[in-house]
Amino acid sequence: MTATTSARAFAPGRALRPGGKVLPEHARAHNRSLVLQTLFHQAAMSRADLARETGLTRVTISDLVGELIADGFIVETGTRESSGPGKPAILVDLDRAGHRIVGLDLSGSEVVIGAVLGLDGSIIERREIPLPVAGDLLDAVVELARGLVDAADAPVLGIGVGSPGVVDPRGVILAAPNFGWVGFDLEGVLRNALGLPVLVANDANAAVLAEYTFGGAGDDVLLVKIGRGVGSGLLAGGQPMRGARFAAGEIGHVTVGTDGGPECVCGKIGCLEAWLSVPSLAQRLDAASPADHDRILRDAGERLGIALAPIVGALDLSEIVLSGPPELLDGPLMDAALETLRTRTLAEFHDGVRVRMTAQGQDIVLRGAAVMVLSGQLGVS
Structure with a gap:
C-alpha cells in the first residue's frame, strides 16, 4: 500500500504549501505521509513522540504505526534507555533498509548512469553504460533498469528517471531535441516494460529537489x-x-x-x-x-x-x-x-x-530521482 499527499515536503520543516485543505477522504493518506515524513528526518522515536511532533492523537498514531509496520515501512527498533520508573518506551523508525529505489540519469554527454539507492539517498550500487545512439537508447535504458532492479537487495519502491527536455507531469517527454523525442510517453513505456511504479521528470528539476533535500539549498x-x-x-x-x-x-x-x-x-x-x-x-x-x-x-x-x-x-x-x-x-x-x-x-x-x-557531484540527478519516488510513493522526501 502506498500513500500520497497534497503537500509534498522536500526537507526537514520545509513542507511545500498545500494547494488546499486536506479532504476527509484523503486524511488517512495525508496522516500516513506525515508520520513517515517525521521519521524520515528525525529518526527513531516513540509513539508518544510521534503524536507530539505530528499533532495527531495517540490513538491515531498507534493505528497508523501498526498499519505501516504491517506494510513494511516502519520497524520497532528497541526501547529507549530510561532511568525513571515505568515501562521504557518502544521506539519506531522508518525501515530504511526495507525498500530500495532505482534511479536513472539520462542527462550525461557520454554515459547513462543508473543506481540502486537507499531511502536516505545513499548510493548502494552504481552502474553506467556508454550513451547509445538515439535509436538504441530506450532498449539500453530498459536493460540497465532491469539489471538494477535484479541487483537490489530489498523490494524496489519505484524507479525515478531524470531526462533532458520538457517533461509533463505524466512523464511524457514533450520535446527532447538531443534525443529526437517529441510527445514520447517515456514513463508509460518504462512502467509497462519493468512492471514497477515509474516517475519521469526533467533532469534539472530532479537535481534541484536533491539539492533542496540533501544539499542545504x-x-x-x-x-x-x-x-x-x-x-x-x-x-x-x-x-x-x-x-x-x-x-x-x-x-x-x-x-x-x-x-x-x-x-x-x-x-x-x-x-x-x-x-x-x-x-x-x-x-x-x-x-x-x-x-x-x-x-x-x-x-x-x-x-x-x-x-x-x-x-x-x-x-x-x-x-x-x-x-x-x-x-x-x-x-x-x-x-x-x-x-x-x-x-x-x-x-x-x-x-x-x-x-x-x-557538492553532490555527478550523482545529483540520481538522488533527485530518489526524492521523486519517495514523494510520489510515500508522500515524503
Whole structure:
C-alpha cells in the first residue's frame, strides 16, 4: 500500500504549501505521509513522540504505526534507555533498509548512469553504460533498469528517471531535441516494460529537489544543470515551478547576446546551450591554445550571467547552484557568471546573490530521482 499527499515536503520543516485543505477522504493518506515524513528526518522515536511532533492523537498514531509496520515501512527498533520508573518506551523508525529505489540519469554527454539507492539517498550500487545512439537508447535504458532492479537487495519502491527536455507531469517527454523525442510517453513505456511504479521528470528539476533535500539549498534557488544540454530547475518559496507548458527552467535555448554565435541543435544561432553545454565548450577548448582557455571559459560564464540576470531580478532569488563538470565550471566561468549577474541586477537587492557548485557531484540527478519516488510513493522526501 502506498500513500500520497497534497503537500509534498522536500526537507526537514520545509513542507511545500498545500494547494488546499486536506479532504476527509484523503486524511488517512495525508496522516500516513506525515508520520513517515517525521521519521524520515528525525529518526527513531516513540509513539508518544510521534503524536507530539505530528499533532495527531495517540490513538491515531498507534493505528497508523501498526498499519505501516504491517506494510513494511516502519520497524520497532528497541526501547529507549530510561532511568525513571515505568515501562521504557518502544521506539519506531522508518525501515530504511526495507525498500530500495532505482534511479536513472539520462542527462550525461557520454554515459547513462543508473543506481540502486537507499531511502536516505545513499548510493548502494552504481552502474553506467556508454550513451547509445538515439535509436538504441530506450532498449539500453530498459536493460540497465532491469539489471538494477535484479541487483537490489530489498523490494524496489519505484524507479525515478531524470531526462533532458520538457517533461509533463505524466512523464511524457514533450520535446527532447538531443534525443529526437517529441510527445514520447517515456514513463508509460518504462512502467509497462519493468512492471514497477515509474516517475519521469526533467533532469534539472530532479537535481534541484536533491539539492533542496540533501544539499542545504534555500527556499528560493535556481539550479543550472550543464551536461549534454543546459537546463535549470527552480524553487520559489519552496515551491517547484513548472510553468504553464511545463517548460519553466528551459534556459538552454534562450539566445544570449546579439553577436551571433555557434549553431544550436535546435536550429537557432547563439543559444545558451550552444555556448555552455559540455560538448560545445569542450570542443572550443580543444581547438584553442591553453593561453585562450580562461578567455573561453569567462565568455561562457558571461553568457550564463546574461541569461540568469532577468530571472534573478524577476524572482528575487538568493542562490544559484551549478551542476556539471567542476573542471569546466568552477573557476573563471563561475566567476564571470557572478560578475555579470551582479552588474545586470539591482545592487541594493541582488549583490548578495550566491553562485556556487553543488557538492553532490555527478550523482545529483540520481538522488533527485530518489526524492521523486519517495514523494510520489510515500508522500515524503
